[in-house]
Structure formats: structure tokens, C-alpha cells
Amino acid sequence: MERFIIVVTGGAVLCLQLVASRIMAPFFGVSLYIWTGILSITLLCLAVGYYLGGRYCHAAPIAAVRSVFHRIPALSGLALTVSAILYPVSLGPLARIDLIAGTFLASIMLLAVPLVAMSALNPLLVALERDRRRSDGDAGAGWVFFLSTLGSVAGVIVAAFALIPHLASRQSVLLIAALLCLLSLAGIGSARDLPRRARLATAALAVLGLLAVLGIKAAKDGPATVYDDANTPWTVLASYPSAFGAMKVVEIGRGDGAVRALINDGLSQNGFLADGRHAFVFTHFLETVALNLVPRPRRVLGLGLGAGALAEAFAAKGARVDMVEINARARFVAEKHFGYRPGPETTIHIADARTFVHACQPAYDVVFVDLFVGDGLPEHLSTREFFDDLRRCLAPGGVLAMNSFLDTADMSYYRSLLATLAASFGTVAFVEQDRPGSRALTNGFLFAATDPSVLPAIRSLAVDRNRVPPSIVARMAASLQSLQLITAASPLVAGIPILTDETNRALALASSSQLNFRSTLVWTIPDSILVD
Incomplete structure (x- = not known):
């Protein structure tokens, strides 16, 4: 014994x-x-x-x-x-x-x-x-x-x-x-x-x-509704364990202004308003830019399902959609709590994005990337080899649309990410999501194409105002003012080493920014929403 x-x-x-x-x-x-x-x-x-x-x-x-x-x-x-x-x-x-x-x-x-x-x-x-x-x-x-x-x-x-x-x-x-x-x-x-x-x-x-x-x-659990420092109510509607962190369905706010969000280890992956429209800028921005550059995509590859917001948006345009999601629990949560209903033209692959992309064929008109683990992009999904594979997935005239975290106070990691993307695609369109001047953390939107000459068209973005709430239209317009076209010779990335599988310093470069991001979360989100 x-x-x-x-x-x-x-x-x-x-x-x-x-x-x-x-x-x-x-x-x-x-x-x-x-x-x-x-x-x-x-x-x-x-x-x-x-x-x-x-x-x-x-x-x-x-x-x-x-x-x-x-x-x-x-x-x-x-x-x-x-x-x-x-x-x-x-x-x-x-x-x-x-x-x-x-x-x-x-x-x-x-x-x-x-x-x-x-x-x-x-x-x-x-x-x-x-x-x-x-x-x-x-x-x-x-x-x-x-x-x-x-x-x-x-x-x-x-x-x-x-x-x-x-x-x-x-x-x-x-x-x-x-x-x-x-x-x-x-x-x-x-x-x-x-x-x-x-x-x-x-x-x-x-x-x-x-x-x-x-x-x-x-013992009874704590109250289902808690309040943050701004007296905004946060109500946990459901919580699910997963191999990639606790997934919580949370309603933030009250009435018509309430947002139903999918929160994974503190990260808001998707959110919807009471009228069913997307609540976050990044989903509207990625969708709108991609559809402006490729108005009628036939095939779309999505890396990261979230609550199904982008997958549903492209499927509604008649595209065949392949979604790659590593967390098998994500589809269940998206369908049960966010009304996601993948049609016959949508296929969901439970796989690691790197493995799937390495084997894919050059068939996609749009590839969108919304991949986060912990406090940022997984390090093996930030290298030259991964972005080269993404480029090979694109059909002629295809476009890459990517969401990322951006710490404007410490650009060490982000400059390497931009340099790596530019090495694979030649030119990258970089947009910083608008933010209050006192806040250094925001989202960075990255776009690339097999034909880089189409990227300047992002400046004259046409927005579907029936789909995009007025407040987000204004934020998208403000964000567009930051648009930069980045090449290997641009001052922002000139001389910056790229990230490769063999020399991948992403984790070390991003550590400071990840700490800043997590620190912001723990001061913003009530503890009971974070605790597992």
C-alpha cells in the first residue's frame, strides 16, 4: 500500500x-x-x-x-x-x-x-x-x-x-x-x-x-451578476471548462446596450449586441476590408472560430467557408449561446492552425486570422514559415486579414511581427484600432495580398451601415487614419530580425506587452468573471 x-x-x-x-x-x-x-x-x-x-x-x-x-x-x-x-x-x-x-x-x-x-x-x-x-x-x-x-x-x-x-x-x-x-x-x-x-x-x-x-x-456560488468599477453589470450566463481555458458566456451591461460576449481566460473573443450585430470593432473591420478587396469571395478560410461571427458573415455572402478551431468546445458554445448555425457550405475542422495551413491548397480568396492563446498570438503562428504557408493558401488575387494585440508603448514584438509578414508578402497594410490617448493597448489589424497593389484601396473603405452600428462606423473611420503600408524598407521595420521557427524570439519579445495586457484585464474585469 x-x-x-x-x-x-x-x-x-x-x-x-x-x-x-x-x-x-x-x-x-x-x-x-x-x-x-x-x-x-x-x-x-x-x-x-x-x-x-x-x-x-x-x-x-x-x-x-x-x-x-x-x-x-x-x-x-x-x-x-x-x-x-x-x-x-x-x-x-x-x-x-x-x-x-x-x-x-x-x-x-x-x-x-x-x-x-x-x-x-x-x-x-x-x-x-x-x-x-x-x-x-x-x-x-x-x-x-x-x-x-x-x-x-x-x-x-x-x-x-x-x-x-x-x-x-x-x-x-x-x-x-x-x-x-x-x-x-x-x-x-x-x-x-x-x-x-x-x-x-x-x-x-x-x-x-x-x-x-x-x-x-x-456552498452556493457567488452572485451571478457582479459590477465593475464603472458600475456596469457583468452576468455569467454559462461557463464551460476546456483544454484551452474556461469559456464563459457573459452579458455585459443592461437593456439594448447590453453585449453578450464569449470570454476565454479573460479575453473577449466575440461579442454581440441585443439586435444581433457584432459588438466589437475587430470583427467589422476584418470583414469589411476583406469584402472591399474581394467583393465576391468563393472560398474563405478562417483560423479561429470564436463565437462564429466572421464565419457566419462570410457564409452569408455565399462563400464556402473552412473554419479551423483547436478547441472542440468552441462550436458547442457558439451554437448554444450565440445562435451560430453553420450551413452545408461551412466545414469546421478541429485542428491546430499551423498543421492545417501547412497542408492546404492555394484555393482561398480570403484567409482571416483571429488566433489568441493567453495574452497574444501563439508563438508558432508568428513565424516566416507560417506566413509563407498562409500565402500559399491564397488563390490569385487572395487577401489575408489578421487581428492582433498591439502595445503601442512597447513595439518590440510587433515590429518583428510586421517585419516577418512583410518578408512573406512584400507589403503589409497596418491599421491601429482607435483608442483613448491614455491607453497604450489596442488591436492591430494586418492585411496582405497576393497582389499588393490592391492594398491602398483600404483608404477608401466602403462600410455596410446596415450591418455596422453607427458608433463602430465612427471608430472604423478613426482607425483608418493610422493606415500604413509596410515593406521591408519601411522605417518601422528596417533592420528588424524576422521571426523564424529556428530563431523565434516571440515569447521573449512579447513578455512585457503580455504583462501590460493582463494587468489591464485584472483592473477592468471583475474577479468572479476571471476565476475558474
């Missing part, structure tokens, strides 16, 4: 690390700095646990070692229930203090006690194995760490394929906590030589942990 415990707790350690990353992502993002915090705290906790477990074995009699060994899973489970109570109310304040420091503090709150405790099990079991074998050599250390690592491998698989895609993060934490408490109860049931007092103490701790799990599960 003791060896089984080391396998299960080894799995729990890695499960918790992955689940913790999902818990923290809506508040802290997934930048290089954030992962540094999570991994360093995890490794530090493991090191401390190994050390403390070893020290305890030197000082304690073997009977005490066995008692503590069986008690640790229950202690870890109880600590996890405390974390499940604390993190929904503490992650927001920690993120608003400082994203990087907050990452370390949040990791400690979520992981420190269970990880230190469970890693201490390894030296404790080595001591038990040595006592059982009465032999020298490695005293069973190799076997113990083999079992623990085997459990860790299983834990990663369980977290990735069972917990994260199907359960909310809090439910996953509580499930792991309950499993650990049950593990202690099973352990004392099989360890007949444990003293009665040790058995009762472990049982009490395990039962307390299980009662805490049941109490948290039975």
Missing part, C-alpha cells in the same frame, strides 16, 4: 502543477515570467520537501516515520481545501499588486503545503524500505523514485486529458483533495502495525478534509 501511495501522490504533484497553471492563467496570463514563477516555486517546494523528509527520517523512530507517511496525504488534501477557499478571493488582489510577484505568492498559496508534504513522502518511504529490506545499497531509493516518477507521468496524462478539459479548476482541486484523504484512510486500513493513536489522528485529519470538500461543494 505504501508504494501505491507514492505512485498516487507523485501523480497528484504533477496534476496540481497543471491545474494551478489553469487557475492562475486568467489573472496572471501565460507569459514567460509567469511560467518561471510557477515552475520555480514548484521545484523549490519539492526540494524543501525532500530535505525535510530526509531530516525527519534521521531523527525519528521508524514507527513515527510510518505514522507520518500515512498522515501526509490527508494533510495535503486538507491544505488543498483551504487553497480552494482562498484563491477565488485572493488571486485578483495579488495580480493587481504586481503580476510577477503575485505569481510567486499565488503559487505558494496554491502549492506550497501539499507539494512540500507530498515530496517528503519519498525519503520517508526510502527509510521504510530500508527498514523492511535490512540491506545496504541504495536502500530502495531507486525503486521509490521510479514509482514516484511513474505516478507523475500518469498525473500529467490525467490532468491533460481528464481533469482540465472536463472539470472547472476548483472541482479538480477538490477532487484531488478528496482522493488524498481517501488515500490516507486506505493506508491506515492496510497498515495493521500502526499505533491506535496514530491511526485515529490520521483518520480524523482525513475525515476533516473530506468534510471540508463536501462543505465547499455544497
Whole structure:
């Protein structure tokens, strides 16, 4: 039984690390700095646990070692229930203090006690194995760490394929906590030589942990409607776990001015007004520019489904639409909550955009790209090789329309992105979405074509005022004032290294901007909308 415990707790350690990353992502993002915090705290906790477990074995009699060994899973489970109570109310304040420091503090709150405790099990079991074998050599250390690592491998698989895609993060934490408490109860049931007092103490701790799990599960969730600092109501209509973060359907505002939005880890992917029209500038801008340059597209490729806004718009023009979406849950949410109804001329492919594009044929009149993970464009979708593949997907006269995040205060990453696009297409039309002067973050709209001579026509954009709300028409006109045609010789990108698969510095270049973007989100969106 003791060896089984080391396998299960080894799995729990890695499960918790992955689940913790999902818990923290809506508040802290997934930048290089954030992962540094999570991994360093995890490794530090493991090191401390190994050390403390070893020290305890030197000082304690073997009977005490066995008692503590069986008690640790229950202690870890109880600590996890405390974390499940604390993190929904503490992650927001920690993120608003400082994203990087907050990452370390949040990791400690979520992981420190269970990880230190469970890693201490390894030296404790080595001591038990040595006592059982009465032999020298490695005293069973190799076997113990083999079992623990085997459990860790299983834990990663369980977290990735069972917990994260199907359960909310809090439910996953509580499930792991309950499993650990049950593990202690099973352990004392099989360890007949444990003293009665040790058995009762472990049982009490395990039962307390299980009662805490049941109490948290039975407690009512917070209010469905919360208010931001501007007193705007945010109402969660539905929430779905997925392998790519929690997907929430949220109504923002009241009455005719309300927006129903799809929010994924804090990112608003699509939004609709009460009258069914798109609520965000980027969907109107990409659609309008593409249809101005290619008025009657026959085939359209969309990378990123969102709530189906752009896919539906191009299908309504009679185009055959291929949509590529990596998140299998997205179609269900789009159909159930946003009225998306793909017709027979629309095909949805559940695939990674890079893989699909690499194999596609030069058949598309329009390719639109609206791909985000965490706080920006995935790094493998920002390289010369990817954009070369996109160019090959376009039919003669075809147009690329792309949405992206833009940090005007730090253009390091964006200049490399523009330089890379220009290297693939020759000329890129770059439009900065209008923004208040005090705000550095906005959207950047990028357009390219197999025939770059068509791009200047964007300046005389014709807008369908029946489809586009007046307020967005005005914002589109203001955005057009920023239009630049970028080539490799343009001052904005001259001398800037392009991004390639071999020399891809996207993650490092974008880290500062990603922190700025996530910091803006945690000050804008109510905590209960972000928490998973």
C-alpha cells in the first residue's frame, strides 16, 4: 500500500502543477515570467520537501516515520481545501499588486503545503524500505523514485486529458483533495502495525478534509451578476471548462446596450449586441476590408472560430467557408449561446492552425486570422514559415486579414511581427484600432495580398451601415487614419530580425506587452468573471 501511495501522490504533484497553471492563467496570463514563477516555486517546494523528509527520517523512530507517511496525504488534501477557499478571493488582489510577484505568492498559496508534504513522502518511504529490506545499497531509493516518477507521468496524462478539459479548476482541486484523504484512510486500513493513536489522528485529519470538500461543494456560488468599477453589470450566463481555458458566456451591461460576449481566460473573443450585430470593432473591420478587396469571395478560410461571427458573415455572402478551431468546445458554445448555425457550405475542422495551413491548397480568396492563446498570438503562428504557408493558401488575387494585440508603448514584438509578414508578402497594410490617448493597448489589424497593389484601396473603405452600428462606423473611420503600408524598407521595420521557427524570439519579445495586457484585464474585469 505504501508504494501505491507514492505512485498516487507523485501523480497528484504533477496534476496540481497543471491545474494551478489553469487557475492562475486568467489573472496572471501565460507569459514567460509567469511560467518561471510557477515552475520555480514548484521545484523549490519539492526540494524543501525532500530535505525535510530526509531530516525527519534521521531523527525519528521508524514507527513515527510510518505514522507520518500515512498522515501526509490527508494533510495535503486538507491544505488543498483551504487553497480552494482562498484563491477565488485572493488571486485578483495579488495580480493587481504586481503580476510577477503575485505569481510567486499565488503559487505558494496554491502549492506550497501539499507539494512540500507530498515530496517528503519519498525519503520517508526510502527509510521504510530500508527498514523492511535490512540491506545496504541504495536502500530502495531507486525503486521509490521510479514509482514516484511513474505516478507523475500518469498525473500529467490525467490532468491533460481528464481533469482540465472536463472539470472547472476548483472541482479538480477538490477532487484531488478528496482522493488524498481517501488515500490516507486506505493506508491506515492496510497498515495493521500502526499505533491506535496514530491511526485515529490520521483518520480524523482525513475525515476533516473530506468534510471540508463536501462543505465547499455544497456552498452556493457567488452572485451571478457582479459590477465593475464603472458600475456596469457583468452576468455569467454559462461557463464551460476546456483544454484551452474556461469559456464563459457573459452579458455585459443592461437593456439594448447590453453585449453578450464569449470570454476565454479573460479575453473577449466575440461579442454581440441585443439586435444581433457584432459588438466589437475587430470583427467589422476584418470583414469589411476583406469584402472591399474581394467583393465576391468563393472560398474563405478562417483560423479561429470564436463565437462564429466572421464565419457566419462570410457564409452569408455565399462563400464556402473552412473554419479551423483547436478547441472542440468552441462550436458547442457558439451554437448554444450565440445562435451560430453553420450551413452545408461551412466545414469546421478541429485542428491546430499551423498543421492545417501547412497542408492546404492555394484555393482561398480570403484567409482571416483571429488566433489568441493567453495574452497574444501563439508563438508558432508568428513565424516566416507560417506566413509563407498562409500565402500559399491564397488563390490569385487572395487577401489575408489578421487581428492582433498591439502595445503601442512597447513595439518590440510587433515590429518583428510586421517585419516577418512583410518578408512573406512584400507589403503589409497596418491599421491601429482607435483608442483613448491614455491607453497604450489596442488591436492591430494586418492585411496582405497576393497582389499588393490592391492594398491602398483600404483608404477608401466602403462600410455596410446596415450591418455596422453607427458608433463602430465612427471608430472604423478613426482607425483608418493610422493606415500604413509596410515593406521591408519601411522605417518601422528596417533592420528588424524576422521571426523564424529556428530563431523565434516571440515569447521573449512579447513578455512585457503580455504583462501590460493582463494587468489591464485584472483592473477592468471583475474577479468572479476571471476565476475558474
